[in-house]
Amino acid sequence: MDLRYTDQELAFRDELRGWLAHALEDVPDEPPRDDWAARREFDTSWQRRLFDAGYAGIDWPREFGGRGGTPTEQLIFLEETTRAGAPYVGVNFVGLLHAGPTLAAEASDEQRAEHLPKILRGDEVWCQGFSEPGAGSDLASLQTKAVRDGEDYVVNGSKIWTSFAQVADYCELLVRTDTPKHKGITWLICSMSLPGIEVRPLKTIQGSSEFSEVFFNDVRVPAINRVGDENDGWRVAMVTFSFERGTAFVSELLDSMQLLKRLVELCKRNGRWEDAGVRRELAHLSCDFDALWALTKRNITQAERSGIPGPGGSVFKLSYSEARHKLGDLAMRVLDEATLSGESEEHIRGWMHAMSITIAAGTSQIQRNILAERVLGLPR
Amino acid sequence: MDLRYTDQELAFRDELRGWLAHALEDVPDEPPRDDWAARREFDTSWQRRLFDAGYAGIDWPREFGGRGGTPTEQLIFLEETTRAGAPYVGVNFVGLLHAGPTLAAEASDEQRAEHLPKILRGDEVWCQGFSEPGAGSDLASLQTKAVRDGEDYVVNGSKIWTSFAQVADYCELLVRTDTPKHKGITWLICSMSLPGIEVRPLKTIQGSSEFSEVFFNDVRVPAINRVGDENDGWRVAMVTFSFERGTAFVSELLDSMQLLKRLVELCKRNGRWEDAGVRRELAHLSCDFDALWALTKRNITQAERSGIPGPGGSVFKLSYSEARHKLGDLAMRVLDEATLSGESEEHIRGWMHAMSITIAAGTSQIQRNILAERVLGLPR
């Protein structure tokens, strides 16, 4: 085991650091949270700048426009961009972290050539069409129907929790093409500009509208946009999930470390740092995040060896989301009356955000089932 | 609602306080934990003194030798005896708190006349023969068999977690008299002196031997000792449980309050009280115990109204056992290296004891099932 970076990795870090110092000088101000057109413009412009500088898709193959680097370099990339306060992945999240890796692993050569470079360049924004109002934890019970008609699938139904649907060009869409629960699902690339798609934003408890409900009314998706075989979509979706659980929270963890730091600073300013109990709770969270950073490195090493992230993603998500709940609750306690007047908004948002991460991308209950049954071998 | 004691109750408290001040002067030293003969002698002598002074079975009917008082007076009795440091109920526990109330509610006149006065006088010690090695949480799957043969039941099988079996005169024994799971169980009064009974003490993690395994080998229990109808024992056992959950932990709670007080004193001596975190944790536990004391009063009021304790017992047990875990963990943290050398033994024992109370008398998991299904009406 070693945690040392190679000379090449260290050189990469230095080069990136230098570039960031320069590049961040003329990044415009972040747009308002609910101005989605502006957010798309902001996020994809940054992605394009990364692409032009050779920093898009650090560990994606060169043939798709990636840098062809190692997962470790991708980790360094996330570390450095977070530390430097560079723009977050934003609307490029699904493309870069879910759909892209899934296409790279499962799609045809044509599909990969068509989409992967555009995702990396910030030319294509993706959204996820997996969950449905009646199919959340029990995703395999999804009912959005796709019927083959000539060269198309005709899609009817609705999806929910679709992040960035308002501004997405494509949707990774799971549809039902046959009756058997897990064996009747197909994974489609669905253009969001097709006739018959309606997007209705959902307001979250934070007051923002990251999520939408998406309705499909006789939407004709060309069959050529299928990824994998018909009725083999569940397996493809599992690949998507392994990426989601494996690495999608790395940037979040780095952000959380910063958030904790700012809470520490706030406590040092308002005197609560003198309180041994508060101080220990803050320190404990710092230890939690450090350990999760080590776990991330383990997960990445394992993913590098086996090609696809393992169950470490569920371990990470359970522990990380619990730590975030603790951080949020502690911040609310420490801020006390200051929460009333919207001061320290980032901590209030952080508190609420914690409540979404024990639900989204597989609830904590589902993650525990996965670990108990698939890793520990307990009977179903 | 009121929490005020009536003049009669206040007079009872004064009188009892006066008597205790006197009576406790010549109580002998507590015997060693594993000297069971001496413990029986110690505990039953004290019970006899209570009886002689008119303080045995405060809320038991006078016809059985009780005082005929109110449950509130029983609560006052527990409060005063605990505060005064009087001997604990000890080996009389099952008789006074499980078997006795069950006999009072369900047994024949002869059975009540035979046993209840002796339990109150400290002449009869009882133990509980419910659980079996294969029937713990799933008690109704018990296999100890009783076959009717003339005027007797012939009992074969084994019981476990039988407290005080080494020194008990009688056992409240659940046996299988028919096949259907819940509908084939019978509740027997079994003399522990019958031939064919073998007691094998079990050492607990505390190193003591409160529990035993009891083996029954062709033990002939006269059928006249049956309580309730044949195959109606499950219902009778539920009555026993309602008493167990309703009030059996009241003395424990009072003890816990004292234990907490001594931990606070210890922290004030060793400087840990200056630590705001430790101080708040101690204070929180004090609030927990106060609230549980209020809940006890609510449960007792409800039991007084309906005759039998309600689901408040499960609420109490879940919350109380969790608070005891916290108290134990906190004590271990605060004592730190002092735990190594057996100092502050009561806190170490308290820590270990906590681990038994999330298991004994229905695990926390079973209690949650009970609340979810029977009180909240969630589907089985």
Added chain:
Amino acid sequence: MNFDLGSDELALRDAIRELCTREFPVRRRFDRAGWKQLADAGVFSLRQSHGAGLGMTESVIVFEELGRALVAGPLVATHLAAGLFDADVVTCLDGDIATYPEADVLLQMGGEYVYAIEQFDFTPLEPLDPLTPVGRVGPGVAGSRLDVDPRQLQGLGAALTAALSSGIASRTVELAVEYAKERTQFDKPIGSFQAVKHMCADMFVRAEVARAAIDAAGVMLDEHHDDVARAVTGAKLLASEAAIANCKTCIQVFGGMGFTWEVDVHLYLKRAAVLATQFGGVDHQAELAASRI
């Protein structure tokens, strides 16, 4: 001793619950018409109608109901002010921050004396709870000094606030249980899964323990019990924690829907968070409890 609701108390509780169900849907904002309905129902005058220093037992029962129904408005301050001076809508001034700053009078009781402030300006702020408006008051407001012990008012205020929190803790158990019975996944109601069952059971335990604590505090206030200050502190601490924990668990039971503005759970959460800060946050209550151990 008789520590469960008697028939009068049940009737009072049911009457308030019925009023709330009829007139105060969860999303109803504070308005003066509704305020008059509450006043007419006796919500603010319970202590007066029971005679000096009494009526907290009943007030706690009533405030649990108001908390359950998430009734908006400066309930506690208006209740505290009744009998002290004449005003329809009274709110608390805490530092320079007031919730419901459109009130007629500000009650300031953080220091050695209690002041009633009738003339003030305020700037609205972004509130934590969309149904609890907040404003920054001042500068330079002055009020008339009232002849009342601030510690006594603070104790009553903490108890009433705890009762509101306790109501939230109880109501969110019901919301979670109802949803767990209706929502199906894996061809079963999610409430048949032990993970969900046990979350609901833990919610119930927290709510019942907190309710016992605050009910006892109410009674002890009326009975001038020796340990009353400790009881109030403990009730405030446990009810605050129970309300927040139950709202969070309720969101988890509701899953994705719980995280939306579409269902009401987030409003309970945000109200619970607001109440937790009022009359001393949980760390403050724990410190008070430590001083009374």
Added chain:
Amino acid sequence: MNFDLGSDELALRDAIRELCTREFPVRRRFDRAGWKQLADAGVFSLRQSHGAGLGMTESVIVFEELGRALVAGPLVATHLAAGLFDADVVTCLDGDIATYPEADVLLQMGGEYVYAIEQFDFTPLEPLDPLTPVGRVGPGVAGSRLDVDPRQLQGLGAALTAALSSGIASRTVELAVEYAKERTQFDKPIGSFQAVKHMCADMFVRAEVARAAIDAAGVMLDEHHDDVARAVTGAKLLASEAAIANCKTCIQVFGGMGFTWEVDVHLYLKRAAVLATQFGGVDHQAELAASRI
């Protein structure tokens, strides 16, 4: 970067695991014959065989195995003393308390200097863990001062102790899972009930996070990483907590049997409690972490 056990490390782990399975059943008490076996296997000389200031990566792996197997004896102190002086059995003196006081040499490193004490008397005390004897040493013992930084030794000691705890955290997951598969109630293995499943999953999470933390600390010690002190502190904190929490949960999964002396779980619990106090308890570690935040 390569942060998972490589083939050499897996071979080392398997060899120690095999040795422990063969020679060190859980209830084996400390004895000098066993001690020699461990010494022969290189348990105490790993840092020496890897060159100055190296070998903590491997030592951590080995100590996780010793923790899993609940091997008795003053493992950490004997490992620390290797290379400093010649003695078979070395234990730590903490204040006037020593575990395994039948050792040849006491290592005292609580102050500014490190001392080796060869001549001492002790009085046996009632131990918390039946397999970890404890004695009170003294009075008036004096030792020879060693030329080594006590803080460095304490860091290594904390890391090795954390590794032992991490081993306990991992092993108790396996014990709970095995039992949950075998034990049936309600005509099913109890491991098919979600409540038990989720307890086991949470144990696994705690164990894996702690293991990542201590493995990282071991590597960072060898790499003289800037954040090494924080990493050691965090690992000690998380591994202590994970070990105790997992032992407690394991007892809960075992139910009544878990509360008996008949099964081994209580020995893990008691050892975990002993280890938590050594080289600084959890509150102390949290304070250290706060100073390094």
